[in-house]
Amino acid sequence: MISLRRKKSILAAVAVTSFALVASAVPANAEVGVSSTEIKLGTTVPMTGIAAPGYSKVAPAMKAYFEYINDNGGVYGRKINLVIKDDRYIPQEAINKTNELILKDKVFALVGQLGTANHLAVTSKVRIASRNIPSLFLNTGYSGFADVKKFKTSFMHFPTYVAEAKILSSYIKENFTGKKTCLLVQNDEFGADAEKGFATAGLTFDETVKYVSGTQSATTAQTWITRFAGAKCEVVVLFSVSSATAAALGVASAAGYKPQWILGSVGADSTTLKIALNNPQAQALLNGAIGVSFMPDALDTTDEYVKLFREVNTKYSPGVDFDTNVLVGMNAAMLTVQALRAAGQNPTRRSLIAAMESKGSTFASAAYGNLAVSRTSRAGFTGYWFGKFNLAGALIPLDAGRTVYTTDSATGPVTKASAKRAALPAKGIPTNS
């Protein structure tokens, strides 16, 4: 017979949901997706399709890190089983696959979902919040996801695009005043967030080119570059996804157009560049471009997190090039392990969310700065450092101290961050509680 306290717990967990119930429907044992030996997690990402180059490495990287943890005792003895579904970066497919993860695979929580439109479709059509299903470490910077009232079970990984744009603005205003400055931006919430950030920071552009997501190609990039060149843009900010950045850099290079490129963090990925342009040396196109990152550079083997993640990648994903996508995936996985541990020895969806709220800001991570998550916010990281890409496609810090800048998604100023990055847990295996 289950205890009265257990009964109350079950009832409370069910009470927040909005579905039909029948007499035998209330589970009498463990939380969905949690058994005595396993915690089942799920994610939908573009494993195929136009966004797959680069992004298809994120979820397998998470899985590789989970396997590393599993080989080292798991989470309180339970192995993590990550179920990966291909959403092809199409919102309806994200809805379909997320329903599969919840209804068929019976996952405990979602992790590392990728793409703003996809996750918005999932939150509105699958209604994960009203069903109390956690979605941890979203790989998108859409500022709207920080709204705890609307997305009470979703938690961000990336800093917001608004904050990134504000931080980029401060650098541009300080270093390129008087130069003709132009912007490539996606014509959706990604771009809207960026434009909001630039506007808030008081940065205006001489030419702004917008593209509709899914239309980026060498053909469309030709029109962008023609406009930038025609406007005599000296500084061009590519606040775009990797495939669009690649198309723009490829076309510009072929045309001999060489402005000072400034790259948003989303699109500055050498892996995608090489695949998209079908050129193994295409990372050289990044050479000299200014970029920002909230993580160490994937090629920086002096970084203790990068070093550990590279070792994990070599062992558990043999043959996979370690890049920013792998780094992002493994970082999200390491954060997830800490969240699961913080949720207790017998985690529930409710305890996982509570753990994120109360302890998420203390989790160790490769990112510079802490997660901004709390009971009142679902925001992810908040700090960026500036660098310049070299011929190898590595982002080299502009200053030896790797100054990290931070700001909010509102009207707050851009300041130097004071928080120090937490040290890597021994052997990269979290032991928090």
Place this chain on the structure above:
Amino acid sequence: MSLKKRVFAVASALAITTTALVAVPTTASANPVCTNKVIFTECVGATTDGAGYVIQVPARFSGTLFLFSHGYRYPINIPASIPLVGGYTVVNTPQPAPGQNAAQITEVATQMLTKGYGIAGSGFARQGWNADSGVKTNIELIGIIKKQFPTVKNVVAWGESLGAFITQALSENNSSLISAAGNLCPAAGSVEASLKMAGDALWGLKSFFDPTIQAGNYKSVLEVYTDIGKVLTVLGSLQAAFAANPVTPAWPATSKVPDAVKAIPSRSALVLVAAMSGVPTQSSSYDGATGPGPQGTLIATQFAAGLSPAFGALENMGGAAILAIMATYDIEQQVGGAVFDNTATNYATQLGDGLFEYSSALSGLDAARGLLGFLAASPRAKADPAAVTKMRALVSHKGVFNVPTVSLAATADNVTPAGHAQWLAERAAEKYLASASNKNSKLAATPRSNFIALWQRTPDSYTKFSATGSPISQSTVNGTGHCRTTTAQYMAIADILAKAAVEGKLVADGAFRSAIRKGGGLTYDRGFSVPLMKFYQN
């Protein structure tokens, strides 16, 4: 199947299953006329309001009889000159079993009788939105049934669409008369939920594509006919434009939007109308996830995310819009004035995250904002307050479940979207919550509910393309269309309801799950959820 064809099919089906219908009295009869058909006894008659009915009870009767309430039938004749729906004549033919056409109604009725279930159904005295009178008719009919067939131990009420609305109302207010209830492809809550979707969609079509569409406040049947014609003309123009140039289809000649708006593909305006009103963008032929050729290519992705929602909206909009015109006229006639009012509606708010979810289909954020800006400045419809008051006095639901109740909804139903059933599910959850929060309640310690929601979910991908990449029209995909339930699904629900009626409770036991499996294409998962109707989101 169109509603017109469906009504015709119903009439012809009943000619097969109940040949005695020709003798159905049109005035109240104290005693029905009964005929022994060897394997079943059939009784026909009319209730005091003149509604014809038919009752069929098999020789090997289980004691459980199913009272069916049919869905919405147009309340007015439609001249043959009107495309698609023209030639319709109002029929009050009783329908004792559900089905999409003559063959299926016969099949369902036959299988019900073979299983030992009795069946009955009224044709109702008036067509159109008839929930108030429909409930009264059913109450009287149940009395006739029990008097004529004393062996009836349990009456299960079930119905489709408007018939489900009648069933739920009967269940809430007269639960002592029935033992279980089935709400199939239901309208639920209040008539306003349906009229809100209808009104928003019609007003959107009017604003973007033909400002001469009246979209409510009808003073005559002629105005209704004219509006149907105009809406069909708009949809026909869009269909031709989509076929000619699916990426940047032209706007209908009747559109008066400024050139700046016309620079946006007309398909995006149609997607906006669907998304803001709640008409699904997944349809019988378009899944929103598949494109021509190998999946994952640029062209396949662009079709799936950018074009498919528009094609789906177009396929869904015809049925939704025509019913919208008819239902709006119908209710206006009943309450004496215009009932649709969007003077306070913020369509950007109502669209919500659809603005980003459909970013590609809306041709980007700037285009979407341009379309929304145009709508914001477009003339609004204002209701007659007295008429609205009368409309709100029509029977509505409280969302209580006094007898075991099962709902069935298709996730891409274009006439009564699954958000209706979700409203019922959420009321059931609230009731449970209220019980669970009471520490001293025995109900809290042994939680139970009288409600189960079943869903017909669309497959992950089902759009088909020809060798040249053209989409192929389909009409039988699970989870799409209005009340496209298979016979196996009907029978699964009938078996679940019959067991619940006998036992007085719904239990998701082995028999329940076995029935679900046999039904095929049914999802039972208490974790499944769909968006509410826009009316309930506001």
